[in-house]
Amino acid sequence: MFPNKFPDWHPESLTAHSGVGHDPVYGAISTPVYQTVTYQHPGSELGAYDYSRTENPTRHAAQEAINRLEKGAGTLLYTSGMAAITVLVQTLEQGDHVLVTEDAYGGTYRIMVDVFSKFGISSNMVNTRDLNQVAEHLGPKTRLVIVETPSNPLLRISPLRELADLVHAHNAELAVDNTFMTAIRQRPLELGADYAVYSATKYLAGHNDVMACAIVCKTEDQYQRLNDFTNATGSALGPWDAWLLLRGLKTLAIRMDRQESNARTIARFLSEHDSVRTVYYPELAEDSARTLHMGQALGYGAMLSFLLKEPDRYIALMDRLKIILPAVSLGGVESLITHPYNETHREIPEPMRRHLGIIPGLMRLSVGIEHIDDLLNDLSDALRG
Ligand SMILES: *Cc1c(COP(=O)(O)O)cnc(C)c1O
Numbered sequence: 306m307f308p309n310k311f312p313d314w315h316p317e318s319l320t321a322h323s324g325v326g327h328d329p330v331y332g333a334i335s336t337p338v339y340q341t342v343t344y345q346h347p348g349s350e351l352g353a354y355d356y357s358r359t360e361n362p363t364r365h366a367a368q369e370a371i372n373r374l375e376k377g378a379g380t381l382l383y384t385s386g387m388a389a390i391t392v393l394v395q396t397l398e399q400g401d402h403v404l405v406t407e408d409a410y411g412g413t414y415r416i417m418v419d420v421f422s423k424f425g426i427s428s429n430m431v432n433t434r435d436l437n438q439v440a441e442h443l444g445p446k447t448r449l450v451i452v453e454t455p456s457n458p459l460l461r462i463s464p465l466r467e468l469a470d471l472v473h474a475h476n477a478e479l480a481v482d483n484t485f486m487t488a489i490r491q492r493p494l495e496l497g498a499d500y501a502v503y504s505a506t507k508y509l510a511g512h513n514d515v516m517a518c519a520i521v522c523k524t525e526d527q528y529q530r531l532n533d534f535t536n537a538t539g540s541a542l543g544p545w546d547a548w549l550l551l552r553g554l555k556t557l558a559i560r561m562d563r564q565e566s567n568a569r570t571i572a573r574f575l576s577e578h579d580s581v582r583t584v585y586y587p588e589l590a591e592d593s594a595r596t597l598h599m600g601q602a603l604g605y606g607a608m609l610s611f612l613l614k615e616p617d618r619y620i621a622l623m624d625r626l627k628i629i630l631p632a633v634s635l636g637g638v639e640s641l642i643t644h645p646y647n648e649t650h651r652e653i654p655e656p657m658r659r660h661l662g663i664i665p666g667l668m669r670l671s672v673g674i675e676h677i678d679d680l681l682n683d684l685s686d687a688l689r690g
Pocket residue numbers: 385386387388410412453457482484485504505506507516517518635
């Protein structure tokens with residue numbers, strides 16, 4: 306009844322067929338929104354589904370579609386990216402310790418420091434590009450290491466294979482927040498990670514209209530543990546949101562191609578612009594970082610940051626842009642610009658922000674699918690004068 310779990314297709318074909326084959330009654334090509342809490346039992350026994358907190362056919366279809374992109378043991382969907390980080394940490398025990406990459410998403414920092422410390426789970430922020438620093442902080446109680454590469458917002462590259470070996474040698478697990486690259490460009494499980502975590506709100510859904518998150522698990526045991534926990538705590542994604550995610554997912558591969566090609570052109574344009582001091586983009590990174598990135602990824606992605614020579618110009622820049630919209634979030638079809646120092650990374654204490662290079666002149670750009678000439682003209686006009 307359900308499609309072959311891992312058809313031997315390219316990601317473009319897999320994503321286009323997201324959800325196909327999940328309507329056994331009418332063969333609907335678009336998976337129906339199974340807006341139901343409960344399911345009539347076929348007899349005295351339970352059927353395939355019994356209660357939607359536990360599982361729902363629309364959510365199941367979206368989980369399968371994401372899972373097969375990475376050949377995971379199983380995938381779980383949650384109501385937001387932060388819910389997924391929460392679940393991963395909540396399955397640990399009091400006294401356990403977590404390491405997080407120091408230039409992670411601001412919300413990841415906040416939840417470790419403000420929330421989990423109260424429950425007796427300690428954490429450290431480390432530079433995960435430096436294996437020695439990671440090794441120094443891996444203690445007997447360290448259970449989980451959370452890494453982002455390329456990181457947010459400075460697009461720094463951490464070595465995933467080496468990190469996986471190091472973390473496993475210490476009996477801990479490695480979770481990679483792969484929101485920026487998606488499985489179209491980077492497959493953490495193939496590189497040794499235990500979990501690939503996605504804010505599906507971003508590229509996977511891609512239209513700035515739904516919040517969701519995915520955790521793809523490497524082993525059946527990990528999947529069972531998270532699935533049992535999710536069933537007990539109840540933060541799984543609802544059927545409408547799962548349907549929007551499925552719909553967005555169908556075009557992920559072509560959106561990625563277009564967004565990346567726009568981003569590469571914009572990165573080069575900005576790197577030659579008089580008002581810009583530095584551009585942060587994996588393709589323009591120093592040789593060692595670029596080589597490391599391309600040894601573990603299939604492209605450069607569509608996120609970039611740049612540093613203005615005159616930091617105060619950021620207000621005028623954001624005011625003048627017309628196509629590129631000032632808004633937080635990323636990965637959607639519309640280009641968005643943010644000012645990490647005051648917006649996405651505001652939660653991080655000022656000295657730490659400075660240490661990380663998140664300073665007032667830094668801008669983060671999520672490049673969309675608009676025509677490249679319109680994007681270049683918009684930036685050129687807004688940076689003028
Ligand atoms: C947005 C984001 C998150 C948080 O996801 P939400 O869906 O907003 O809860 C986590 N990690 C990264 C890299 C993100 O960009």
